[in-house]
Amino acid sequence: MTGTQTAAVTARSAPGYGEGRQALLAAAVHVVATRGLRHLTYRSVAQQANVAHGLVAHHFGTRDALLAAALEFSLANSVGSISTEPGSGDLDALFAxxxxxxRANPDDQAFQYELILEARRRPELRPQVEQVYATYREALRSELQAAGVEADDALVHLVFAAVDGLVFQQVCLDEPALTLPSLERLRDLLRPLSGRSVRAD
Amino acid sequence: MTGTQTAAVTARSAPGYGEGRQALLAAAVHVVATRGLRHLTYRSVAQQANVAHGLVAHHFGTRDALLAAALEFSLANSVGSISTEPGSGDLDALFAxxxxxxRANPDDQAFQYELILEARRRPELRPQVEQVYATYREALRSELQAAGVEADDALVHLVFAAVDGLVFQQVCLDEPALTLPSLERLRDLLRPLSGRSVRAD
DNA sequence: CGCACAACTGGTCATCTGGACAGTTGTGAG
DNA sequence: CTCACAACTGTCCAGATGACCAGTTGTGCG
Structure with a gap:
């Protein structure tokens, strides 16, 4: 690519030299999220990344390996804190x-749900999926305990499943309007279990 | 197929005349659930149903139409009551x-999650998906009200999302051990909201 | 500048796929 | 039994796909 930017009318510019691998990972997430696993082909992902299709085999070897790497990439980019005030025990900050x-990253969420389902069929994907679930659950346990809630396994599992279900429905049915009030109700249900009564209501 | 049953050593027998269409629907659910949407091809579903692959085009015309029909088929086969004692208001029966x-129908559950994700990309699938969610939510609202719980939209949405999330995790991560205790905890959280205190503890 | 190596390109090929289709078989009514 | 029609079969074909690969280009070091 030597000075032909003016000729490149595509919406996406070609990645810089040495950036192809990363571009392919991001492209894989986007293709899967928007078109499904079925349409993730060497050519579709290369087109999305604006590189030649042979580069997929070059960097990843196989389609399966691309998917595994893309999952790792997506998780690394989206795992965040479950509270806006970590460690504070403030239930209002939980899942806030x-x-x-x-909303900001619908592709990552959708991609991850696709890959979680894929993990049923691809045992090599399971460790990553299980690790993320476990990480979130431990974080949730800490937050609940900081709030004075006795956080046994069943409660942690339930609360996390509730949020997982809310996110799934938001992603799939595009119903964000009810997610916030539902989270509010979740906090209302948890509040009597905590040692605190901060909210004046 | 005239008297060659002894020669047919396949695990699945060919469907009877006139039963091909139904066999293909059941096969589609199984193939998608076990191998993913990507491997749902005319040939894979026909092989699973033990019919010729041309029959897919004959009955359904296109792969997309097969999927839409299979979703309808799967939902019709799996929608059940959310309580073991419908209308009783007994929280212990809720989601029991x-x-x-x-456990009995993992294929249907997995298939449906695959199709829910697919509905993001296939707007024609959305009415069915939304209808099922709406039906379950209304049923849940009725059960909660029968239990004396003020069932506003946020609470219904939350409780259903929680169960949806639990089922998703059970299906994908094969962790049924925590589903029952989590449902128990869900009931514990709902109990103070009801006008009843039946459980002796 | 030359060189080693990585990144990248795009052609190639065997195999698979969606779907059309002509021919065969099965069913039920008259 | 005959006939109309539906169900079914398996071949065919154009296009897509995963993956390989020889050749080209870019980078950084000596």
Whole structure:
């Protein structure tokens, strides 16, 4: 690519030298999220990344390996804190940023749900999926304990499943309007279990 | 197929005359659930159904139409009551059969999650998906009200999302051990909201 | 500048796929 | 039994796909 930027009328510019691998990872997330696993082909992902299709085999070897790497990439980019005030025990801060996070990164969420389902069929993907679930659950346990809630396994599992379900529905049915009030109700349900009564209501 | 049953050593027998269409629908659910949407091809579904692959085009015309029909088929086969004692208001009966239902029909659950994600990309699938969610939510609202719980939209949405999330995790991560205790905890959280205190603890 | 190596390109090929289609088989009514 | 029609079969074909690969280009070091 030597001085032909003016000739390149595509919406996406070619990645810089040495940036192809990363561009392919991001492209894989986008293609899967928007068109499904079925349409993730060497050519579709290369086109999305604006590189030649042979580069997929060059960097990843196989389609399966691309997917595994893309999952790792997506998780690394989206795992965040479950509270806007980590460690504070403030229930109002718990999951407070979820709706905006999903809105800001719908591709990552959708991609991850696709890959979680794929993990049923691809055992090599499971460690990553399980690790993320476990990480979030431990973080949730800490937050609940900081709030004075006795956080046994069943409660942690339930609360995390509830949020997982809310996000899934937001992503799939595009119903963000009810996510915030539902999270509010979740906090209302948890509040009597905590040692605190901060909210004046 | 005239008297060659002894020669047919395949695990699946060919469907009877006139039963091909139904066999293909069931096969589609199984193939998608076990191998993903990507591997749902005319040939894979026909092989699973033990019919010739041309029959897919004959009955459904296109792969997309097969999927839409299979979703309808799967939903018709799996939508059940959310309580083991419908209308009773008994919180202990609420979602009591869920774990066993998922265990008995993992294919249907997985298939439906695959199709829910697919509905993001295929607007024609959305009415069915939304209809099922709406039906379940209304049923949940009724059960909660029968239990004396003031069932506003946010609470219904939250409770259904929680169960949806639990089922998703059971299906994908194969962790049924925590589903029952989590449902128990969900009921514990709902109990103070009801006008009843039936459980002796 | 030359060189080693990585990144990248785009052609190639065997195989698969969606779907059309002509021919065969099965069913039920008259 | 005959006939109309639906169900079914398996071949065909154009296009797509995963992956390989020889050749080209870019980078950084000596």
């Amino acid at each position: 940023g979820v709706v905006d996070m999903v | 059969g869920v774990v066993d239902m998922v």
